[in-house]
Amino acid sequence: MTNPVRRNRPQGLSTRAIHLGYDPASEQGALTPPIYMTSTFAFETAEAGSEMFKGERPGYIYGRTRNPTQTILEERMASLEGGEAGMTTASGMAAMSSVMMSLLSAGDEVVIDHTLYGNTFAYFTQALPRFGIVVRIADFMNPETLTAQLSEKTRAVYFETPANPNLRVIDIAEIVRRAHKVNALVVVDNTFATPALQRPLEYGADVIVHSATKYLGGHGDLLGGILVGPKDIVTKVRQTGLRWITGATLSPFNCFLLLRGLKTLEIRMERHSASAQAMAEFLAKHPKVESISYPGLPDFPQHALAKKQMSGFGGLIGFELEGGVARSMALMNELKLITRAVSLGDAETLIQHPASMTHAIYGAEERAKHGIGDGLLRLSIGLENTDDILYDMEQALNAV
Ligand SMILES: *Cc1c(COP(=O)(O)O)cnc(C)c1O
16 A cells, blocks of 8 residues: 655655654654753763763753753754754744854954844844944845955854845845855844745755744743754754853753644745735725835736745735835724734734834934834734734724
8 A cells, every 4th residue: 555656755844843752652652742841950870970061961951951842943953954963942032143253253243134132132232242243224025235245254144034024035045145255154143934925945045043032932821042054053052152151051842832823834934825815915005004024916016936935925914005104003003803012923813013112213314314114013824713803994094
């Protein structure tokens, strides 16, 4: 009965998200991996402990750097992103800062794209320069501006695609081609797309970081972060960044919640994407809507690139109303089902105003320069029935 084609086929994303790296037989048949709530691990003998510290014997030592519940999640995420190794952290900011603080030294240079999550932008422009790291800004949608900022000293380039909050889509392979000419590491924040829709390592990126708080968890009940990359880099981030720079370890309980969330990641992303497409098409036709950013719309400027690079367009939409900030705020207040909250990727549809909320840290001048309009609203389409989300938006638009 064996089918050779089927036997040799790699397992699909959902199958790996549900099964990879865990055998119930190793845990008395428990279908779900146990949560190892322990801070430390007993050594069988004094010698065994010493050997583990020297890296000569495998095993767990202390919970800041590794825990068995984390290991399952890390192996699963590495597989989903197509990387060698993964590492969990206490938040998305911890994933990003653990990578940077482990790999950069004073005098190094980094080039970032100009549209980033607000606190990531603050980290690069306000925190890193205090430690002698030179941070240059470019517009990665126009890759020549990146090349103009690269030098022998460039250690890393950093960007998001689609970018928070205006959904700009960046050509990963093109950025990689330019950055690798000076041997700079390409670090991509894959929070918006998730590996269900986009795998930047397949385009040559070196390291992926995630706010697992968002789609990977998917239920708005945890903070977490994950990074995936080559074994040597992840080991360095674990042994320095996690162990003695940031110490930003993820709780085993949050690993359990993330393992649960991952099981439905692919089907959730399909539903988020389908409902967001319907909402984007509705908004695009509405007379009170001045502009809309959604990679799935045919007249979105990087639609063709998004179609090539992603297998779905995701659940986030940016849009502006005629009438600017005042009308945007009024619309938010008229919504009854769609919830006013930052964060994204949850079952609940959420709306926020980047200029006064997630991207307030940019300052008005920087926002204007970086294409984050003062009236821009960011919608994170949830998993409610599509018609109910559309109906709520329609009644709120009628009211303003
Ligand atoms: C939320 C977010 C972060 C920060 O993650 P936390 O888990 O909140 O620390 C980083 N990047 C993007 C794109 C985000 O949306």
